[in-house]
Amino acid sequence: MKQITVVGVGYVGLVTAAAFSDLGNRVVALDISEEKIEGLRRGEMPIYEPGLEELVRRNVEAGRLTFTTTYEEALDEDSEFAFICVGTPSGVDGEADLKYVEASAKSIAEHMQAPLIVINKSTVPVGTGDWVAGIIKASQPKPIDFSVVSCPEFLREGSAIPDFMRPHRTVLGSMDREAADKVAQLHLPLRAPIVITNLRTAEMIKYASNAFLATKISFINEIANICEALGADVKEVAAGMGFDDRIGPHFLNAGLGYGGSCFPKDVKALAFMAEEMGIEPTILNSVMSTNETRRPLVVERVKEMLGGDLSGKTIGLLGLAFKPNTDDMRDAPSVDIAEGLIAGGATVRGYDPVSMEVASPMMPGVEMVDNPYDLAKGSDALVVATEWNEFKNLDLESIKASMKQPVIFDGRNIYDPDKMQMDGFVYRGLGRGYNGNGSNGMTIQEQDVETA
Ligand code: UDX
Numbered sequence: 001m002k003q004i005t006v007v008g009v010g011y012v013g014l015v016t017a018a019a020f021s022d023l024g025n026r027v028v029a030l031d032i033s034e035e036k037i038e039g040l041r042r043g044e045m046p047i048y049e050p051g052l053e054e055l056v057r058r059n060v061e062a063g064r065l066t067f068t069t070t071y072e073e074a075l076d077e078d079s080e081f082a083f084i085c086v087g088t089p090s091g092v093d094g095e096a097d098l099k100y101v102e103a104s105a106k107s108i109a110e111h112m113q114a115p116l117i118v119i120n121k122s123t124v125p126v127g128t129g130d131w132v133a134g135i136i137k138a139s140q141p142k143p144i145d146f147s148v149v150s151c152p153e154f155l156r157e158g159s160a161i162p163d164f165m166r167p168h169r170t171v172l173g174s175m176d177r178e179a180a181d182k183v184a185q186l187h188l189p190l191r192a193p194i195v196i197t198n199l200r201t202a203e204m205i206k207y208a209s210n211a212f213l214a215t216k217i218s219f220i221n222e223i224a225n226i227c228e229a230l231g232a233d234v235k236e237v238a239a240g241m242g243f244d245d246r247i248g249p250h251f252l253n254a255g256l257g258y259g260g261s262c263f264p265k266d267v268k269a270l271a272f273m274a275e276e277m278g279i280e281p282t283i284l285n286s287v288m289s290t291n292e293t294r295r296p297l298v299v300e301r302v303k304e305m306l307g308g309d310l311s312g313k314t315i316g317l318l319g320l321a322f323k324p325n326t327d328d329m330r331d332a333p334s335v336d337i338a339e340g341l342i343a344g345g346a347t348v349r350g351y352d353p354v355s356m357e358v359a360s361p362m363m364p365g366v367e368m369v370d371n372p373y374d375l376a377k378g379s380d381a382l383v384v385a386t387e388w389n390e391f392k393n394l395d396l397e398s399i400k401a402s403m404k405q406p407v408i409f410d411g412r413n414i415y416d417p418d419k420m421q422m423d424g425f426v427y428r429g430l431g432r433g434y435n436g437n438g439s440n441g442m443t444i445q446e447q448d449v450e451t452a
Contacts, residue, residue: 001024001025001026001064002025002026002080002081002186003025003026003028003076003078003079003080003081004017004020004021004025004026004027004028004079004080004081004082004083004186005027005028005029005030005074005075005079005081005082005083005108006020006027006028006029006030006082006083006085007030007031007074007082007083007084007085007086007104007107007108008030008031008084008085008086008087008100008104008122009029009030009031009033009036009037009040009046009067009085010046010047010085010086010087011047011049011155011157011160011261011328012085012121012122012153012155012160013029013031013083013085013086013121014029014040014045014046014047014049014052014056015049015052015155015160015161015164016083016085016121016153016164017029017065017083018052018055018056018059018065018161019055019161019164019165020186021059021062021064021065022055022058022059022064023186023189023190024064024189025064025186026064026078027059027064027065027066028066028067028068028073028074028079029065029066029067029068030067030068030069030070030071030073030074031067031069032069033046033069034069037067037068037069040056040067041067043056043057043060047327047328048326048327048328048354048355049157049158049160049161049326050158050159050161050325051161052160052161055161071107071108071110071111072111074111075108075111075112075113075116076113076114077113077114078114079112079113079114079116080116080117080182081116081117081119081182081183081186082108082112082116082117082118082119083119083121083151084101084104084105084108084118084119084120084121084122084132085121085122085153086100086101086103086104086122087100087122087261088100088101088122088123088124088265089261089265090264090265090268090269093272094265094268094269094271094272095125095269095272095273095276096123096124096125096265096269098124098125098128098131100122101120101122101124101128101132102135105118105132105135105136105139106135106136106139108136109135109136109137109138109139109140109146110139110140110141112140112144112146113144114144115144115145115146116144116145116146117146117147117148117149117179117182117183118132118136118146118147118148118149119148119149119150119151119183120132120148120149120150120151120152120203121151121152121153122153123152123153123206123207123210123262123265123266123269124150124203125203125207125269125273126200126203126204126207126273127199127200127203128150128203129148129149129150129173129174129175129199129200129202129203130148130199132148133146133148136148147174147175147176147178147179148174148175148176148179148199149172149173149174149176149179149180149183149199150171150172150173150174150199150202150203151170151171151172151173151183151202152171152202152203152205152206153206154167154168154169154171154206154209157260157261157323157325157326157328158323158324158325158326159325164190165190166190166192167190167192168192168193169192169193169194169195170184170187170190170192170193170194170195171195171197171202171205171206172184172187172194172195172196172197172202173196173197173198173199173200173201173202173203173205174196174198174199174202175198175199177196180196181196184196206266207266207269207270207273208270210262210263210266210267211266211267211270211284211287213251213263214258214263214266214267214287214291215283215284215287216251216252217251217253217257217258217263217291218257218258218286218287218288218290218291220234220238220251220252220253220254221254221255221257221290221291221294221430221431222290223237223238223254223431224254224430224431225431227431227432227433228430228431228432228433229433230433231433232431232433233417233431233432233433233442234254234413234430234431234432234433235253235254235413235431235432236442237431238252238253238254239442239444240442253387253412253413254413254430254431255294255387255411255412255413255430256294256295256298256333256337256385256411256412256430257290257291257292257293257294257295257333258291259322259323259330259331259332259333260322260323260328260330260331260332261328261330261331264291264331267284267287267288268288270284271284271285271288294333294430295333295336295337295340296336296340297430298333298337298340298383298409298411299337299340299341299344301409301428302315302341302381302383302407302409303344305381305407305409305426305428306380306381306405306407309344309345310341310344310345310346311344311345311346312345312346312347313345313346313347313380313381314346314347314348314349314378314379314380314404315341315346315347315348315349315379315380315381315382315383316348316349316350316351316369316372316375316376316379316381316382316383317334317337317338317348317349317350317351317366317375317382317383317385318351318372318375318382318383318384318385318386318388318391319334319351319352319384319385319386319387319388319391319412320332320334320335320350320351320352320355320356320359320363320385320386321334321352321354321355321359321386322334322386323386323387324386324387324388324389325354325388326354326355327354327355327357327358328355328358329355329358329359329362332355332359332385332386333385333411334350334352334359334363334385334386335359335362335363337383337385337411338350338363338365338366339365342365342366347367348363348365348366348367349366349367349368349369349375349379350363350366350367350368350369350375351368351369351370351371351372351374351375352386352388353388353390356368372390372391372394372399373395373398373399373402376398376399376402376403377402377403378402378403378404379403379404379405380403380404380405380407381403381405381407381408381409382399382403382407382408382409383408383409383411384408384409384410384411384412384414384415385411385412386412387412387414391414392414392415396420396423396425397423400423400424400425405426406424406425406426407425407426408420408425408426408427408428409428409429410427410428410429410430410432411429411430413429413430413431413432415427415429417429417432
């Protein structure tokens with residue numbers, strides 16, 4: 001049984017600790033937050049992530065997973081691996097703030113008892129692995145062998161456990177091939193391709209992957225604007241594009257643009273790294289500027305739908321979290337959209353199945369409501385801000401009957417424009433250009449390739 005230490009029990013660390021213990025390893029998860037660790041010891045999760053509570057409970061009961069706030073407990077002579085999974089928020093200029101990585105590396109160096117492989121799982125700028133190695137070397141009270149390996153995370157919030165257990169690939173980077181091979185052994189049970197390269201290349205694979213996904217999103221959002229002007233339906237355009245396996249069907253959902261704790265900071269950090277090296281990141285800059293247009297666009301569109309004036313209107317936000325299946329409100333579009341609507345004189349109310357407790361202090365001007373039907377009562381408009389599944393089959397008849405005006409702005413394109421029109425709603429999505437006479441509706445005939 002391998003002995004693993006995980007530093008940081010946030011969205012990445014807690015999933016990593018629980019998953020590695022589920023694979024049969026002995027894992028000690030450390031966090032400096034007493035509150036988080038005490039809660040975990042009581043079986044309370046510090047974050048909402050589908051399946052996490054059960055995964056943690058099962059492995060704590062099996063004695064494979066424990067929690068601590070002290071490095072003395074987290075590292076002993078049996079420790080073989082230490083994963084750094086702390087936050088790397090954006091700094092003032094967009095560069096990644098590495099203060100938590102630095103503190104973790106120093107504490108690991110001061111408390112390690114035996115040779116150790118230190119693994120950067122946090123998303124860190126290219127070159128950080130070398131920097132962490134320098135910190136450890138300088139902080140050890142006495143020299144003990146160690147290696148640094150980059151093992152970037154590719155976990156999406158809301159599907160972090162399946163993403164961990166069935167990764168598209170594991171990426172490892174190190175100047176010490178033997179250390180990388182040992183970390184590869186940990187990942188063998190996941191039965192996915194394991195890419196082993198050098199530190200800087202592994203760090204860059206992470207940034208380039210996230211930046212490319214963000215680019216796909218800004219691309220389809222620009223196509224949505226053009227579709228709207230030309231009368232095409234961007235959802236059907238994306239579906240038609242996606243059959244080309246060089247493009248693929250994923251990450252082509254036009255909407256409010258990307259938010260969350262990763263894409264915004266990672267694209268900014270990569271652009272910052274480029275500029276630091278005197279390279280103009282023209283594509284990355286346009287990805288960011290396109291993304292920044294989406295939230296004000298929604299406020300403008302809702303204002304248009306309400307006759308050009310938001311003052312005195314009541315607007316309900318369907319969904320608040322930055323994406324479904326999470327309570328994470330970091331850089332959630334709903335926050336900026338609410339601010340814009342309130343600035344225009346509207347009263348804004350919000351409902352989210354999971355994130356309202358987290359959202360409430362971030363949206364003081366927004367009244368939280370218990371369910372979509374109470375949200376609709378007396379509303380002049382509803383705005384779909386997060387594509388929770390439960391919004392896809394609402395009883396729209398009763399929603400319409402209780403609204404002051406049957407106006408719906410579908411920021412995530414979850415409804416069918418023709419059906420909404422026929423049901424008597426004043427409906428707009430993003431990029432849903434259509435001729436409005438019900439003739440839309442893409443058909444796809446799956447051909448049996450053998451006989452085609
Ligand atoms: C992302 C990466 O997917 C993951 O690999 C990385 O490790 C962390 O960052 P996450 O931010 O949790 O994961 O969510 P993701 O599902 O990627 O969505 C990111 C943002 O893009 C969300 O705001 C989402 O609403 C938006 N998005 C996503 C779109 O607007 N359109 C899409 O088609 C997909």
